[in-house]
Amino acid sequence: MSERDPDVDTDVVVVGGGNAGFCAAHASRESGARVLVLEKGPPEEAGGNSFYTAGAFRIVHDGADGEQRLRELVDDKITQDRLADTVLEPYTAEQFTEDMQRLTEGHCDPAMTRILVEDSAEIVAWLAGHGIRWRLMYERQSYLSGGRGIEHGIEPPDLPDPESVPSVDELLRGYEDVVPHFVNALRPIDWRYTNDPAWVMRDKGEKLTYNRVWMKAEGTMPDDPVLHAAALVYSSDTTVLDSIITTHGLSWGFDRIFAVTMNHSVWLHRPVRFDEWVLYSTSSPVAADSRGLGTGHFFDRSGQLLATVVQEGIVKYFPGAKA
Ligand SMILES: Cc1cc2nc3c(=O)[nH]c(=O)nc-3n(C[C@H](O)[C@H](O)[C@H](O)COP(=O)(O)OP(=O)(O)OC[C@H]3O[C@@H](n4cnc5c(N)ncnc54)[C@H](O)[C@@H]3O)c2cc1C
Numbered sequence: 543m544s545e546r547d548p549d550v551d552t553d554v555v556v557v558g559g560g561n562a563g564f565c566a567a568h569a570s571r572e573s574g575a576r577v578l579v580l581e582k583g584p585p586e587e588a589g590g591n592s593f594y595t596a597g598a599f600r601i602v603h604d605g606a607d608g609e610q611r612l613r614e615l616v617d618d619k620i621t622q623d624r625l626a627d628t629v630l631e632p633y634t635a636e637q638f639t640e641d642m643q644r645l646t647e648g649h650c651d652p653a654m655t656r657i658l659v660e661d662s663a664e665i666v667a668w669l670a671g672h673g674i675r676w677r678l679m680y681e682r683q684s685y686l687s688g689g690r691g692i693e694h695g696i697e698p699p700d701l702p703d704p705e706s707v708p709s710v711d712e713l714l715r716g717y718e719d720v721v722p723h724f725v726n727a728l729r730p731i732d733w734r735y736t737n738d739p740a741w742v743m744r745d746k747g748e749k750l751t752y753n754r755v756w757m758k759a760e761g762t763m764p765d766d767p768v769l770h771a772a773a774l775v776y777s778s779d780t781t782v783l784d785s786i787i788t789t790h791g792l793s794w795g796f797d798r799i800f801a802v803t804m805n806h807s808v809w810l811h812r813p814v815r816f817d818e819w820v821l822y823s824t825s826s827p828v829a830a831d832s833r834g835l836g837t838g839h840f841f842d843r844s845g846q847l848l849a850t851v852v853q854e855g856i857v858k859y860f861p862g863a864k865a
Pocket residue numbers: 557558559560561562563580581582583588589590591592593594595596597598599
């Protein structure tokens with residue numbers, strides 16, 4: 543409208559052509575009103591802040607397993623295909639209201655908050671009816687569970703059962719003066735070597751390119767899967783660098799070796815139960831330039847690959863010097 547058009551005949555004037563303005567315009571039009579939208583910005587910059595929005599909408603819903611509500615709203619094919627593998631708890635009006643209170647530190651307007659919360663799903667459905675396509679925002683929130691897909695994993699080595707191999711305490715007997723720090727260490731994790739540990743191997747004058755150890759937490763752990771994964775990650779620091787020195791027939795305690803971890807990565811592939819025996823099979827693909835790499839795989843007793851570990855350490859050896 544310009545100053546040359548003073549006689550525009552309309553029932554509703556909406557000022558501003560962003561999301562709010564266009565919603566108001568559509569709603570008015572649906573009620574039968576004649577609507578005029580006035581937008582200050584030039585056409586090439588139309589849309590206001592709504593043009594830049596990521597389009598994330600928070601709504602009350604009954605979760606991925608709910609009674610179709612979410613399924614009806616998200617008509618996007620990719621989301622539909624993923625819904626069976628999607629972890630999404632219901633989000634209630636009470637939770638939404640509490641979040642509004644918390645995030646605004648109690649400053650949200652009660653009446654507007656009630657409309658925002660109670661009409662949230664209706665608004666999304668209404669916008670869908672006007673051509674807006676909805677999908678779950680997988681890029682920002684981790685909704686996907688493992689789901690179905692291709693599966694394989696390397697096989698564990700064929701080894702004796704943990705019950706049939708000696709405890710680490712037995713393997714340390716007689717070596718109290720050689721590796722006193724191992725003898726005196728706390729043992730929240732029970733380890734059972736399936737091969738000679740470094741100090742025994744060294745004593746026998748042998749070499750070993752791998753180290754394979756059964757491990758489990760002492761006692762029963764709570765059911766929380768995060769705790770079991772954390773216990774595995776904690777334990778993964780043990781024995782992973784051993785193969786760097788045992789490959790050369792060397793051992794902590796006997797030989798003067800300086801070792802320090804530089805970096806350590808763990809990939810968890812499957813849920814872990816760490817108060818049951820898991821096998822930690824480690825080896826060292828390379829040592830060069832005073833740095834050595836240890837790699838390891840955790841397997842459960844059924845042979846499933848649970849986790850992969852890579853650790854790099856600075857490993858210095860001073861031949862001729864006594865430990
Ligand atoms: C980068 C970015 C990402 C965002 N992501 C999200 C998100 O994921 N989810 C979410 O909910 N919100 C998000 N927001 C916020 C969201 O974009 C705004 O809250 C929302 O767009 C506001 O809509 P509106 O219609 O009120 O205002 P606008 O979209 O800003 O529209 C206002 C319009 O009014 C026009 N105007 C102003 N004054 C006059 C006047 N005097 N006469 C005529 N016209 C006038 C303006 O030019 C503009 O076009 C985001 C914002 C930004 C900038």
